[in-house]
Amino acid sequence: MTAKSLVTEASFLAHETLRESQVDMINDGLQAIGSGGYLFANAPTGIGKTAASLSAALTVSRQKPGQHVLFMTGRQSQHRIVVDTVRNINARIPEGEVEVTLVDMIGRESMCEYVDRSTGKCSCEQGIPESERHNRRYALVQEILSHPQHVEFSIEFASKRRICAWAAARQAAADADILVCDYNHVFLESVRKASLPSMGIELENCIIVVDEAHNLPDRIRRSMNLNLNFKMIRDAIYNLQEYCETNEKRQGENTMFSESIARSRYCEKALERFKGRFSTWTQSLRDSNKKSGDIGEAIEEKVDAGKILSMLRQELSKEDLDVQIAIGILRSVEIDADDEEEDELDAHRLANFFDVLERYEQSSALCVVFNSQGNEHRVTTHLLDPGIVSQSVLDTVQGGILMSGTLTPPEMYAETLGVPPERPVVAQSYPSPFMADRRPVMIASDVTSKYTARGEANTRKIREHIQAILQQTPGHVAIFCQSYRMLEEIVVDGYWPGRKIAIEEKNWSKRIVDKNISNLYNARDGGTKVILAGVFGGRLAEGVDYSGNILDAVICVGIPVAPQTVPQTALREYIDNKHGRGKGWKYGVLQPAVNSVLQGIGRAIRKAEDRAFILLLDNRLLSGQYRACLPPTMQTFTADDSKRTTRMVKRFFERHPEPARGD
Known part of the structure; x- marks a missing residue:
């Protein structure tokens, strides 16, 4: 299918030949954005969703001068794909088109040599005269705008010439068609206000493209997931005291400055009293709980935000202060930290907690929870409705595309993120024609992770299915389990002859993850077969690219249903009340769990030519509510025992013996 014959309205196509699903996605994107709406695209890996989204977004944005496309992703590997796609678009751009x-x-700390958090300044251009600094930055700005460049190029160019790559990129953004950045630049208010206006970008003149959009609701929720405990209040007071003491020595004859310090001292006194009341209150909550007799027992209880604010307001009012004034004082605190102390100041954390608490005091969308174990007591905030944050963004921008290989079902994400009712929504799942043959999905009917059905016999059958895969698979196999406990029970305690095993740990850093993935390629070149084992939602199962068809098979053990905690129960109830009875269980529990499994499945296939065998070890996925959570485009097979698994895997690798090694 040629691009010209199928997509007549799109001008920015990265390829001469397009897949049918890609054509449909471009046309749906043009329809949605062109009418000021949104396309929610459940688009599997390999159909070319990055190229499709850019084609639609650029075609609309170029119709009005001054518009920008904000392409947001949480993965640095996706940044490179976007840049390469734009280079392909430019290579095919029609004559006369710019x-x-x-x-x-x-992130700034990744682009600059060193950033002093207390001053907000970096060391990149230290000692460079202002006039020379301007000339050097301008040279990098021209390089960036003359040809689409990976951020690594900008960092290297800047390092050699002692320029701030971050500042140069911000300077170039106003004149660029596309800004590739993190979600926070748009969906975190404090970052948005600090970044977009200083780059000369107005949100109302932007079209957004959100990649891996299944992560967006939780990213927004986590931005409001804040803690308050005795230690944080105490250390925030220490921050405030140090700030006051330092500035009292500098104030001199400045009357206004003296008044500011005096007010900070009043705030310090109020917080001291609040600290005592908070300690007494949390201890009383612990003592009144029926589990309080067992000091090791964890306690979790929903509390009223108004109670905490009432204690705070009473103490602040004695000093003629209010909550917003206290927040401003805490946010103004700056102290000279040691080089090793890179964490955010507790004064700023406390300000953020008070701000969220007061902003959503009357809203049912905020759940405030008291947690206690032993002598450790804390209060946490949980945002139940990401639409509280995202709706204003979606109401401001020109339109956009939100896409992922696991945006299942897309209608759920449109509801959850709160698209304004007057904005058109296209919610679409696109089929992937090569998946059924190159990535068969088999579900075992004789095993489950359901708690009441677990036992030695079930564990033995799970291991027999795993062994069937290992014996018939020529290369590496990834195993993802629903919990670290199950990972240990199934994989760590198992016996897997002929395989080297790499087991994910909770504290793995990105560097360790990258090293283990790099080891897979070395092992394949050396003829060593590896089991790479982790958990759903962990560092190995999401946000990682396994390029070069490095995985021959993926085994998913169980379904990671979230434990029914107080915040989880509140989330279900909130969704039921807002979106309709029954949706709380589907949107808040079942679908997120199944989508985590789908993310694990997606690690195996990163491009159309890849091939891998997928085995799901939980028979609940064969019927009922769990089956309904799988994408309607997914074709599955059933294995009633490990012998059938052996036959199917053997037959698959006879048809597809060699991996697609290219990127």
Whole structure:
């Protein structure tokens, strides 16, 4: 299918030949964005969703001068894919059309040599005269805008010439068609206000593309997941005291400055009293709980945000202060930290906690929970409705595309993120024609992870299915389990002859993850077969690219249903009340659990030519509510025992013996 014959309205196509699903996605994107709406695209890996989304977004944005496309992703590997796709678009751009310009940005601390958190300044251009600094930055800005560049190029270019790559990228953004950045630049208010206006970008003149959009609701929720405990209040007071003492020595004859310090001292006194009341209150909550007799027993209880604010307001009012004034005082605190102390100041954490608590005091969308174990007591905030944050963004921008290989079902995400009712929504799942043959999905009917059905016999059958895969698979196999406990029970305690085993640990850093993935390629070249084992939602099962068809098979053990905690129960009830009875269980529990399994499945296939065998070891996925959570486009087979698994896997690798090694 040629691009020209199938997508007549799109001008920015990365490829001459398009897949049918890609054509459909481009046309749906043009329809949605062109009418000021949104496309929620459940688009499997390999159909070319990055190219499709950029084609639709650029076609609409170029119709109005001054518009920008904000391409948001939480994965640095996706940044590179976007840049390469834009290069392909420019290589095919029609004569007379101006080439697409792009700025690629990551976090400031990754782009600068060193950032002093107390001053907000970096060391990149230290000692460079202002006039020379301007000329050097301009040179990098021109490089960025002359040809789409990976952020690594900007960092290297800047390092050699002692320029701030981050500042140059921000300077270039105003003149670029596309800004590739993290979700926080748009969906975290404090970052958005600090970044977009300073880059000359107005949100109302933007089209957004959100990659891996299944992560967006939780990213927004986590931004409001804050803690308050006695230690944090105490250390925030220490921060405030140090700030006051330092500035009292500097104040001199400045009357206004003296008044500011005096007010900070009043705030310090109020917080001292609040600290005592908070300690007494949390201890009383512990003592009144029926589990309080067992000091090791964890306690979790929903509490009223108004109670905490009432204690705070009473103490602040004695000093003629209110909550917003206290927040401003705490946020103004700056102290000279040691080089090793890179964490956010407790004064700023406390300000953020008070801000969220007061902002959502009357809203049912905020759940405030008291947690206690032993002598450790804390209060946590949990945002139940990401739409509280995202709706204003979606109401401001021109439109956009939110996409993922596991945006299942897309309608759920449109509801959850709160698309304004007057904005058109296209919610679509796109089929992947090569999946059934190159990535068969088999579900075992004789095993489960359901708690009441577990036992030695079930564990033995799970291991027999795993062994069937290992014996018939020529290369590496990834195993993802629903918990670390199950990972240990099934994999660590098992016997897997002829295989080297790499087991994920909770504290693995990105560096350790990258090293273990790199080891897979070395092992394949050396003829060693590896089991890479982790958990759903962990560092190995999401946000990691296994390029070069490095995985021959993926085994998913169980379904990671979230434990029914107080925040989880509150989430279900909130969704039921807002979106309709029954949706709380599906949207809040079942679908997120199944989508985590789908993320694990997706590690195996990263491009159309890849091939891998998928085995799901939980028979609940064969029927009922769990089956309904699988994508309607997914074709599955059933194995009633490990012998059938052996036959199917053997037959698959006879048809597809060699991996697709290219990127």
